[in-house]
Amino acid sequence: MGDSLPRSPLAPSSFPQLPVIKGLRLCAGAAGVKYQGRNDVMLAVMDPGTTVAGTFTRSKTRSAPVRDCQAKLGGDSSAGAAILVNSGNSNAFTGHYGQTSVAEICAAVADITGLPEARIFTASTGVIGEPLPHDRIIAQIKDLNDGLDATALEAAAEAIMTTDTFAKGASAEVTIGGETVSIAGIAKGSGMIAPDMATMLVYIFTDAQLPQAALQAELSRLCDRSFNCITVDSDTSTSDSLMLCATGASGVDVSDSAEFSQALEAVMLDLSHQVVRDGEGATKFVEIQITGAVSDAEAKTHGLSIANSPLVKTAIAGEDPNWGRVVMAIGKSGADADRDLLSISFGDVLVAEKGWVSPNYREEDGAAQMTRDEITIKVDLGLGDGTCTVWTCDLTHQYITINADYRS
Amino acid sequence: MGDSLPRSPLAPSSFPQLPVIKGLRLCAGAAGVKYQGRNDVMLAVMDPGTTVAGTFTRSKTRSAPVRDCQAKLGGDSSAGAAILVNSGNSNAFTGHYGQTSVAEICAAVADITGLPEARIFTASTGVIGEPLPHDRIIAQIKDLNDGLDATALEAAAEAIMTTDTFAKGASAEVTIGGETVSIAGIAKGSGMIAPDMATMLVYIFTDAQLPQAALQAELSRLCDRSFNCITVDSDTSTSDSLMLCATGASGVDVSDSAEFSQALEAVMLDLSHQVVRDGEGATKFVEIQITGAVSDAEAKTHGLSIANSPLVKTAIAGEDPNWGRVVMAIGKSGADADRDLLSISFGDVLVAEKGWVSPNYREEDGAAQMTRDEITIKVDLGLGDGTCTVWTCDLTHQYITINADYRS
Missing domain, CATH: 3.10.20.340 (ArgJ beta chain, C-terminal domain)
Known part of the structure; x- marks a missing residue:
């Protein structure tokens, strides 16, 4: 249905030009999970040393991938990390089969990327309660890995859309000690949007260096004044996930950097406002x-x-x-x-x-x-x-x- | 607008036949508060000894008449009581002018009915924030008092409608110790309906005898499982008022009567369900x-x-x-x-x-x-x-x- 909806009148004129995030490569592909004729899966792979923070829905009926991501946060970051996201099926309220789907996808991504399973994060968004055809996703992973590219953020943003009428991206660059640090994020979300949980699917990447505990604290603090302050319809998704990944590839440690915090907040506010602008049926x-x-x-x-x-x-x-x-x-x-x-x-x-x-x-x-x-x-x-x-x-x-x- | 809306597909086939409540007389009239060509005001007058219980919205921005009714509950019941309700204007968020309107209406009703001002209860329902043209209401009070009749419950139910598409009434009769006790109620409500407060405008009358404290306890207990368990749109009115008046004219004391409680609960459930059935736009x-x-x-x-x-x-x-x-x-x-x-x-x-x-x-x-x-x-x-x-x-x-x- 997402394809046939008219573009929101509140949408930005076009997808923004996003900077390359050193240490990040992505690829989007078409697995045919539910939608036909469009991309519906994206893989992001990050360099060794990448720290990963996340906030997630507090729903008591949260999805299998959300539970898996929560369990993996804070693990050893030496080996890098990967994120695999599909649209069209949320793998929520799918019982033990849902956990099996997550485990099989993680195993396949680990096998092909060479990363440990503990560093593979997944998310699924779409219909609740139907079994995820994970074999279709697994069949795409080699192609996704072969196609990884530093400039694929827009394609990734498009692949994770459901009832969204436009792809959402935002970025910032800050100079700290003469060095440039880049931040770029993508989001999907249009309905089942309510605050006080994490929210929707949002992936923000930076080449800054920041230890995981500090990255998590910063994400949680800023989430409370951006994504946790928006609402489309008061309904909270079972799949809400917001992840922030710092590859460290810029070599710039941003611990206690007010400039970095301000830039990150600007990106988070921009993305959260884009979700509201794409609220289902929104005209204001x-x-x-x-x-x-x-x-x-x-x-x-x-x-x-x-x-x-x-x-x-x-x-x-x-x-x-x-x-x-x-x-x-x-x-x-x-x-x-x-x-x-x-x-x-x-x-x-x-x-x-x-x-x-x-x-x-x-x-x-x-x-x-x-x-x-x-x-x-x-x-x-x-x-x-x-x-x-x-x-x-x-x-x-x-x-x-x-x-x-x-x-x- | 209420007049032009089609009758809800969930409405009962017709207004029910309601029993006469001994000790109660009513009259409806047209004051032209906002609507033209229909009744928009009703007066109910009850015999000396009538006890009055009420539950009201907990809104922090509740209306002037709600505040006035709350202050008057529990007063001396020896002199009887009256209720005057208008539709078309809620007299909510109308500052000190709103309190003046209530005081002037109560003084006029007291003057014409001979009841003390402390026993005059009012309610207003309709647009928020506009001054209540109370002079138009006061101009009708003598005619209303002259027209008081024991069989005017349906006309009263019609007079208090706003976006309602049908008038709401319900009744029950129980035999206690060989004597018949009657209960009859009317309600209005269609939008801005949410529970955990009182709700809407509801007036239930009985000719049973029950002391005020017992009447209030019974009303509050049953409200929690009837009106406080319905919702149309999660929005809570500034004017919600539910009043239960026991004229005692049957001569039957219903203290601790399980039959009376069951009958009262049935009336309250029926009225509360009718409000949901008239929920704005409802088809299910x-x-x-x-x-x-x-x-x-x-x-x-x-x-x-x-x-x-x-x-x-x-x-x-x-x-x-x-x-x-x-x-x-x-x-x-x-x-x-x-x-x-x-x-x-x-x-x-x-x-x-x-x-x-x-x-x-x-x-x-x-x-x-x-x-x-x-x-x-x-x-x-x-x-x-x-x-x-x-x-x-x-x-x-x-x-x-x-x-x-x-x-x-």
Whole structure:
């Protein structure tokens, strides 16, 4: 179905030019797992010394590949690493057969690449509950390994798409001590997107040097303010995986480098926003800025309550400046709020304050904000210093069309 | 907008015949608050000695009438009581003006009915954030009082509708010690319906005798297993109010009467299910039975996670037996689950067990279940004795149509 959906109106004009990440080679191929006539599998192989960090869905029904990746994180990095991803089948809720599929794929990749099985990470995305035809994937591994290339990130991003309408990539380069460090990432995700877990499939690579513990800490910290602050439909995938791999091939140790952290955060924010921009049926990209909450955690609770509200999201789809629904979503969130201290703005238009509509608010000013492709909703609780920004999209007929028909 | 929506395909064939509740008289009228050409206000007046219980939204941005009702519960019941409800405007997030509106309406009702202001309860339902034109309501009170009648429950149910496509009523009669006790209730609600608060506007009357504390305890207990177990769209209203009034006019004390409790529960379940059946855009009524959870609370968490999942609800709309999305919703709920102990059935069709699709499951059997108007999803966690049943509807194009246009 992914192939037939129109490209999101919120998509970037084209896939970005990504830098080569030293120590990384990739290849995409067509295994015919479910989709025909397109690539549906990608292999990434990284040099010895590559450290690997990851965050994953906290779903109690997470998939076999997620469980396998979690178990392998933090292992010996001396031998390098590989990642194999397929689309079209998530290998989730497939019982012991699912674990067998993962084991067989890992064994085959290890055999052909010469890497230890403990350094082979896999992911699967697509329909839940159907057996993964892993033989079709295994049959492609030799060709994938033979075709490995340093410039195949875009092909890899395309191979992992499901209901995505565009391939997602982002990059940054920073100079540290006169040396250039590169970061490049790819992502897939469009529906079954909710925060507070890892999210979707995201692979970020850098040629920086960073020990695994530091790499993991940095990934977790930045994930909380990027991927964990987006939502399309409040539904959390069984397969969400975000991996960050540092090949070290630049020779630059980025421990405690603020520049590197900033660059990595920029890449993660860019990719996470692209996922929202490709939200199923999305026509509006919505940033929700919460300030004045009792704590950052309560700010996030309010932000996600607004971002996940079907009534707020349908109002945005209808270009209706329906701030009453924002009031409703704040009221139901469970976090602290005081009606008379709240203020709400759409973009720069102050809509409500002191427990009621702002005296200078004109409906046409709010309506003008809602006609934009990118909408900002600002809420100040007036209670404390807690802040959070979350991102979401609108809820449209196209979401229903996609999800009443598509078996994911 | 309510007038132009087609009647829900899940609606009962007609409004039920309701018994007369001794000690209760009602009248509906047209104040022109927002809607034209229909009734939009109702007054109920009850005899001296009537005890009044209520549960209300826990929203932090709850409306002025909700706050006023909460403050008045538990007061002296010797003088009787009155309830005045308008539709078209919720008087929520209307600042101090909202409180003034409530006070002026209560003063006018007290003046004309001769009841003390402390026994006048009001509710408003409709658009949030616009000033309530309370003068239009006050102008109708004398006519409403003059027209009070014991048989006007259906007219009252119609007057409080907003996006509802049918008026909702339910009743029961029980014989206790040779005497008949009657219960009759009305409700409105269609969108912005979520549990764990009170819910919507619901008024239940009985001529039973029950002290206020016992009445309140009974209402709260039964609310937790009826109205607090339904959801249309996970969004919680700022105006939710459920009131139960016992006029005592039957002369029958129902303290500790199991028959009365069962009859009251039946009325509350019936009304709560009618709200789901009138869920905005609903074409399927869905009962979700959770068993085998660690606790009843965890069973409810799982049930609501399934019931509120946009992906589950759109799959049901598409008549797709997509049990993978049920697995997803269980996994994300936060409550305990073990993939390999779970079993899932659609109606009597066992779909998944032991961590995977059931070996005897045939897709056509699941698909046949999904073509029904009323669908049962059964989930057994296999962990403990916790159970809960929740009710919801599907998520359709019509929900988007209603909510991308309607200002509620």
